[in-house]
Amino acid sequence: MLLRLLFQDPLTFAILASxxxxxxxxxxxxxxYAAYFFGDDTARRMGRLTFNPLKHLDPIGTILLLVAGVGWARPVPINTTRLRPYRTGLFAVSIAGIVVNLTLALVFGLMLYWLKETQPEAVYYALTEGRTVGWAGVLTLVSFYAGLINLVLALFNLVPVPPLDGSRILMSLVPARYHPYIWxxxxxxxxxxxxxVVDLKMHGPLSRMLDWAQNAYLRLVLG
Known part of the structure; x- marks a missing residue:
């Protein structure tokens, strides 16, 4: 999907990759920042509260994101024993990244909706033929892919299995005596x-859930 965009429209791909x-x-x-708010400054002391992508990106996770639309960055270091209150802090820290991705999906969805209403011809050519007509066409493809991928990243991280964020959310909801086993x-x-990966390849339950969510998102945004 994204590789095809790379060969068809390198400029749009470069903007989308950024x-x-x-x-x-x-x-x-x-x-x-959620950890810092709840008392753990480990990420700040290690220089990870920065917008510098070189401090965060994982090579394999970044390549997979740009090729397959699902990837990851290097997790920020967090000392959960310093979170106060512990259970609330753990929940907030765990869900913060998911909230960020859902917010970005909403922003790009609203942008795509605005383009559909104001630049319908550019949106039509971009989404049906992959052909960008001026700035509106480029913005359409960037918003389309960025919205869908941020939605997938959010839902993907909700899966309650380690090391995904969903497992940490689960930890914040179950008694503390079970936490060592989850870790x-x-x-x-x-x-x-x-x-x-096998589930996504074989179109298993997770894959079907993500497909349903993407289709619902597009129906909501594009009608």
């Missing part, structure tokens, strides 16, 4: 990603 990389940075900053599951993170 937007998506910035989305990853904002996701991690959401975690970092230990992080060692199986690679297997988790393999299962998710």
């Amino acid at each position: 937007v998506l990389i910035f989305s990853l940075v904002l996701h991690e900053l959401g975690h970092g 230990q599951l992080d060692r199986y993170a690679m297997y988790t990603f393999l299962v998710i």
Whole structure:
């Protein structure tokens, strides 16, 4: 999907890539600032509360984001024992990145809706033929892909399996005596990603859920 855009319209792809990389940075900053608000300044002391993408990006996660539309950045360091109050802080830190991605999806959705109302011809050619007509066509494709991908990143991270944010949200809701067992599951993170990749490839339950969410999003934005 995104590779085709790279060969068809390199300029639009470059703008979209910048937007998506910035989305990853904002996701991690959401975690970092939430932790700082609840008493943990680890990310600030390690220089991670910055907009500099080089401090956040993971090479493999970035490549996958630009190729497949699903990726990740280097997690900001967080010392959960310093969060006060612990349970509320853990919930806020865990969900902060997801909220950032949902907010970005909303912003790009509103932009796409505005373009549909004011520049319908450019939107039509961009979305049906992949042909950009002036600035409106470029903005249409960027908003279209950036909105969908930020939505997918948010929903993807809601899955309650380590090391995704959903597992930390789950931790904030269950008794503390179960937390050590959930933390230990992080060692199986690679297997988790393999299962998710297979699910997406075989159009399993997660894949169908993401497809439904994307279709609902587009129906809401484009009618």
